[in-house]
Amino acid sequence: MDEIDFKILIELQKDGRLTNQELSERVNLSPSPCHRRVRLLGEAGVIEGYGARLSHRALGMPIIAFILVRLAAQSKSAMAEFEVGIRRTSEITACYLMSGRQDYLLQVFTASLDSYEEFVRNKLSELPGIGSWETNFVFGEIKKSFLTPKIGSR
Known part of the structure:
Protein backbone atom coordinates (compact mmCIF):
# COMPACT_ATOMS: atom_id res chain seq x y z
CA MET A 1 0.00 0.00 0.00
CA ALA A 44 -6.94 -7.88 -0.21
CA GLY A 45 -9.36 -7.72 2.74
CA VAL A 46 -8.31 -4.19 3.73
CA ILE A 47 -11.84 -2.94 3.02
CA GLU A 48 -14.16 -5.36 4.79
CA GLY A 49 -17.44 -3.81 3.67
CA TYR A 50 -19.65 -0.75 3.69
CA GLY A 51 -22.52 0.20 5.96
CA ALA A 52 -24.48 2.99 7.58
CA ARG A 53 -23.63 4.23 11.09
CA LEU A 54 -26.86 4.34 13.06
CA SER A 55 -27.78 6.40 16.08
CA HIS A 56 -28.65 4.04 18.92
CA ARG A 57 -30.42 6.94 20.66
CA ALA A 58 -32.59 7.74 17.64
CA LEU A 59 -33.49 4.05 17.47
CA GLY A 60 -34.73 4.09 21.06
CA MET A 61 -31.75 2.38 22.67
CA PRO A 62 -30.01 5.14 24.64
CA ILE A 63 -28.29 2.88 27.17
CA ILE A 64 -24.92 1.30 26.40
CA ALA A 65 -23.66 -1.44 28.68
CA PHE A 66 -20.21 -3.00 28.63
CA ILE A 67 -20.20 -6.40 30.29
CA LEU A 68 -17.02 -8.10 31.49
CA VAL A 69 -17.48 -11.86 31.48
CA ARG A 70 -15.41 -14.51 33.20
CA LEU A 71 -16.09 -18.08 32.14
CA ALA A 72 -16.41 -20.82 34.72
CA ALA A 73 -13.71 -22.73 32.79
CA GLN A 74 -11.26 -21.41 30.23
CA SER A 75 -11.09 -24.54 28.10
CA LYS A 76 -11.20 -24.46 24.31
CA SER A 77 -14.60 -26.17 24.28
CA ALA A 78 -16.08 -23.82 26.92
CA MET A 79 -14.90 -20.80 24.94
CA ALA A 80 -16.26 -22.19 21.67
CA GLU A 81 -19.65 -22.97 23.22
CA PHE A 82 -19.89 -19.49 24.77
CA GLU A 83 -18.94 -17.83 21.47
CA VAL A 84 -21.66 -19.74 19.61
CA GLY A 85 -24.18 -18.41 22.14
CA ILE A 86 -22.84 -14.87 21.71
CA ARG A 87 -23.27 -15.01 17.93
CA ARG A 88 -26.91 -16.02 18.39
CA THR A 89 -27.70 -13.13 20.76
CA SER A 90 -28.68 -10.06 18.73
CA GLU A 91 -28.59 -7.68 21.70
CA ILE A 92 -24.82 -8.20 21.92
CA THR A 93 -23.39 -5.91 19.24
CA ALA A 94 -19.70 -6.60 19.93
CA CYS A 95 -17.72 -9.27 21.74
CA TYR A 96 -13.99 -9.25 22.37
CA LEU A 97 -11.79 -12.01 23.77
CA MET A 98 -9.67 -10.29 26.41
CA SER A 99 -6.45 -10.72 28.31
CA GLY A 100 -6.40 -10.13 32.05
CA ARG A 101 -8.83 -11.19 34.77
CA GLN A 102 -11.89 -11.27 32.52
CA ASP A 103 -12.28 -13.44 29.45
CA TYR A 104 -14.67 -11.37 27.30
CA LEU A 105 -15.95 -7.83 26.90
CA LEU A 106 -19.48 -7.49 25.51
CA GLN A 107 -21.26 -4.40 24.22
CA VAL A 108 -25.03 -4.19 24.55
CA PHE A 109 -27.48 -1.43 23.60
CA THR A 110 -30.81 -1.30 25.41
CA ALA A 111 -33.88 0.92 25.73
CA SER A 112 -33.99 1.07 29.52
CA LEU A 113 -32.71 -0.46 32.73
CA ASP A 114 -35.84 -2.62 32.76
CA SER A 115 -35.05 -3.97 29.29
CA TYR A 116 -31.44 -4.55 30.39
CA GLU A 117 -32.69 -6.55 33.36
CA GLU A 118 -34.87 -8.59 31.00
CA PHE A 119 -31.83 -9.20 28.77
CA VAL A 120 -29.79 -10.36 31.78
CA ARG A 121 -32.51 -12.67 33.08
CA ASN A 122 -33.54 -14.17 29.73
CA LYS A 123 -30.45 -14.07 27.55
CA LEU A 124 -27.15 -13.35 29.32
CA SER A 125 -27.77 -15.75 32.20
CA GLU A 126 -28.64 -18.48 29.70
CA LEU A 127 -25.35 -18.26 27.80
CA PRO A 128 -23.27 -21.38 28.38
CA GLY A 129 -20.21 -21.39 30.59
CA ILE A 130 -20.48 -18.03 32.34
CA GLY A 131 -18.92 -18.01 35.78
CA SER A 132 -19.49 -14.33 36.53
CA TRP A 133 -20.06 -10.98 34.88
CA GLU A 134 -19.81 -7.31 35.74
CA THR A 135 -21.79 -4.59 33.98
CA ASN A 136 -20.57 -1.05 33.40
CA PHE A 137 -23.03 1.51 32.04
CA VAL A 138 -21.94 4.38 29.81
CA PHE A 139 -22.81 7.84 31.18
CA GLY A 140 -21.58 9.71 28.11
CA GLU A 141 -19.64 9.24 24.91
CA ILE A 142 -16.50 11.37 25.01
CA LYS A 143 -14.98 10.15 21.76
CA LYS A 144 -16.38 7.83 19.13
CA SER A 145 -14.21 7.58 16.03
CA PHE A 146 -14.64 5.39 13.01
CA LEU A 147 -11.18 6.14 11.61
CA THR A 148 -8.56 3.44 11.97
CA PRO A 149 -5.82 5.08 14.08
CA LYS A 150 -2.83 4.27 11.85
CA ILE A 151 -4.62 5.66 8.83
CA GLY A 152 -6.20 8.64 10.57
CA SER A 153 -2.83 9.87 11.85
CA ARG A 154 -1.16 9.99 8.44
Whole structure:
Protein backbone atom coordinates (compact mmCIF):
# COMPACT_ATOMS: atom_id res chain seq x y z
CA MET A 1 0.00 0.00 0.00
CA ASP A 2 1.20 3.47 -0.81
CA GLU A 3 0.15 7.02 0.12
CA ILE A 4 -2.65 7.07 -2.47
CA ASP A 5 -4.12 3.86 -1.03
CA PHE A 6 -4.04 5.43 2.45
CA LYS A 7 -5.72 8.59 1.12
CA ILE A 8 -8.44 6.44 -0.47
CA LEU A 9 -8.99 4.59 2.82
CA ILE A 10 -9.19 7.83 4.80
CA GLU A 11 -11.78 9.31 2.44
CA LEU A 12 -13.86 6.11 2.38
CA GLN A 13 -13.84 5.93 6.19
CA LYS A 14 -15.09 9.51 6.34
CA ASP A 15 -17.80 8.89 3.73
CA GLY A 16 -18.40 5.42 2.32
CA ARG A 17 -21.07 6.79 -0.02
CA LEU A 18 -18.62 8.72 -2.19
CA THR A 19 -18.95 8.02 -5.88
CA ASN A 20 -15.81 6.85 -7.63
CA GLN A 21 -15.67 10.22 -9.38
CA GLU A 22 -15.82 12.12 -6.06
CA LEU A 23 -13.25 9.81 -4.50
CA SER A 24 -10.86 10.12 -7.42
CA GLU A 25 -11.07 13.93 -7.22
CA ARG A 26 -10.34 13.91 -3.46
CA VAL A 27 -7.23 11.76 -3.88
CA ASN A 28 -6.06 13.43 -7.12
CA LEU A 29 -6.28 10.29 -9.25
CA SER A 30 -8.21 9.61 -12.43
CA PRO A 31 -11.39 7.50 -11.99
CA SER A 32 -10.20 4.23 -13.58
CA PRO A 33 -7.04 3.78 -11.47
CA CYS A 34 -8.98 4.90 -8.39
CA HIS A 35 -11.66 2.27 -9.01
CA ARG A 36 -8.98 -0.38 -9.58
CA ARG A 37 -7.27 0.50 -6.28
CA VAL A 38 -10.55 0.35 -4.34
CA ARG A 39 -11.30 -3.04 -5.89
CA LEU A 40 -7.81 -4.34 -5.01
CA LEU A 41 -8.12 -3.03 -1.43
CA GLY A 42 -11.38 -4.98 -1.14
CA GLU A 43 -9.88 -8.13 -2.62
CA ALA A 44 -6.94 -7.88 -0.21
CA GLY A 45 -9.36 -7.72 2.74
CA VAL A 46 -8.31 -4.19 3.73
CA ILE A 47 -11.84 -2.94 3.02
CA GLU A 48 -14.16 -5.36 4.79
CA GLY A 49 -17.44 -3.81 3.67
CA TYR A 50 -19.65 -0.75 3.69
CA GLY A 51 -22.52 0.20 5.96
CA ALA A 52 -24.48 2.99 7.58
CA ARG A 53 -23.63 4.23 11.09
CA LEU A 54 -26.86 4.34 13.06
CA SER A 55 -27.78 6.40 16.08
CA HIS A 56 -28.65 4.04 18.92
CA ARG A 57 -30.42 6.94 20.66
CA ALA A 58 -32.59 7.74 17.64
CA LEU A 59 -33.49 4.05 17.47
CA GLY A 60 -34.73 4.09 21.06
CA MET A 61 -31.75 2.38 22.67
CA PRO A 62 -30.01 5.14 24.64
CA ILE A 63 -28.29 2.88 27.17
CA ILE A 64 -24.92 1.30 26.40
CA ALA A 65 -23.66 -1.44 28.68
CA PHE A 66 -20.21 -3.00 28.63
CA ILE A 67 -20.20 -6.40 30.29
CA LEU A 68 -17.02 -8.10 31.49
CA VAL A 69 -17.48 -11.86 31.48
CA ARG A 70 -15.41 -14.51 33.20
CA LEU A 71 -16.09 -18.08 32.14
CA ALA A 72 -16.41 -20.82 34.72
CA ALA A 73 -13.71 -22.73 32.79
CA GLN A 74 -11.26 -21.41 30.23
CA SER A 75 -11.09 -24.54 28.10
CA LYS A 76 -11.20 -24.46 24.31
CA SER A 77 -14.60 -26.17 24.28
CA ALA A 78 -16.08 -23.82 26.92
CA MET A 79 -14.90 -20.80 24.94
CA ALA A 80 -16.26 -22.19 21.67
CA GLU A 81 -19.65 -22.97 23.22
CA PHE A 82 -19.89 -19.49 24.77
CA GLU A 83 -18.94 -17.83 21.47
CA VAL A 84 -21.66 -19.74 19.61
CA GLY A 85 -24.18 -18.41 22.14
CA ILE A 86 -22.84 -14.87 21.71
CA ARG A 87 -23.27 -15.01 17.93
CA ARG A 88 -26.91 -16.02 18.39
CA THR A 89 -27.70 -13.13 20.76
CA SER A 90 -28.68 -10.06 18.73
CA GLU A 91 -28.59 -7.68 21.70
CA ILE A 92 -24.82 -8.20 21.92
CA THR A 93 -23.39 -5.91 19.24
CA ALA A 94 -19.70 -6.60 19.93
CA CYS A 95 -17.72 -9.27 21.74
CA TYR A 96 -13.99 -9.25 22.37
CA LEU A 97 -11.79 -12.01 23.77
CA MET A 98 -9.67 -10.29 26.41
CA SER A 99 -6.45 -10.72 28.31
CA GLY A 100 -6.40 -10.13 32.05
CA ARG A 101 -8.83 -11.19 34.77
CA GLN A 102 -11.89 -11.27 32.52
CA ASP A 103 -12.28 -13.44 29.45
CA TYR A 104 -14.67 -11.37 27.30
CA LEU A 105 -15.95 -7.83 26.90
CA LEU A 106 -19.48 -7.49 25.51
CA GLN A 107 -21.26 -4.40 24.22
CA VAL A 108 -25.03 -4.19 24.55
CA PHE A 109 -27.48 -1.43 23.60
CA THR A 110 -30.81 -1.30 25.41
CA ALA A 111 -33.88 0.92 25.73
CA SER A 112 -33.99 1.07 29.52
CA LEU A 113 -32.71 -0.46 32.73
CA ASP A 114 -35.84 -2.62 32.76
CA SER A 115 -35.05 -3.97 29.29
CA TYR A 116 -31.44 -4.55 30.39
CA GLU A 117 -32.69 -6.55 33.36
CA GLU A 118 -34.87 -8.59 31.00
CA PHE A 119 -31.83 -9.20 28.77
CA VAL A 120 -29.79 -10.36 31.78
CA ARG A 121 -32.51 -12.67 33.08
CA ASN A 122 -33.54 -14.17 29.73
CA LYS A 123 -30.45 -14.07 27.55
CA LEU A 124 -27.15 -13.35 29.32
CA SER A 125 -27.77 -15.75 32.20
CA GLU A 126 -28.64 -18.48 29.70
CA LEU A 127 -25.35 -18.26 27.80
CA PRO A 128 -23.27 -21.38 28.38
CA GLY A 129 -20.21 -21.39 30.59
CA ILE A 130 -20.48 -18.03 32.34
CA GLY A 131 -18.92 -18.01 35.78
CA SER A 132 -19.49 -14.33 36.53
CA TRP A 133 -20.06 -10.98 34.88
CA GLU A 134 -19.81 -7.31 35.74
CA THR A 135 -21.79 -4.59 33.98
CA ASN A 136 -20.57 -1.05 33.40
CA PHE A 137 -23.03 1.51 32.04
CA VAL A 138 -21.94 4.38 29.81
CA PHE A 139 -22.81 7.84 31.18
CA GLY A 140 -21.58 9.71 28.11
CA GLU A 141 -19.64 9.24 24.91
CA ILE A 142 -16.50 11.37 25.01
CA LYS A 143 -14.98 10.15 21.76
CA LYS A 144 -16.38 7.83 19.13
CA SER A 145 -14.21 7.58 16.03
CA PHE A 146 -14.64 5.39 13.01
CA LEU A 147 -11.18 6.14 11.61
CA THR A 148 -8.56 3.44 11.97
CA PRO A 149 -5.82 5.08 14.08
CA LYS A 150 -2.83 4.27 11.85
CA ILE A 151 -4.62 5.66 8.83
CA GLY A 152 -6.20 8.64 10.57
CA SER A 153 -2.83 9.87 11.85
CA ARG A 154 -1.16 9.99 8.44
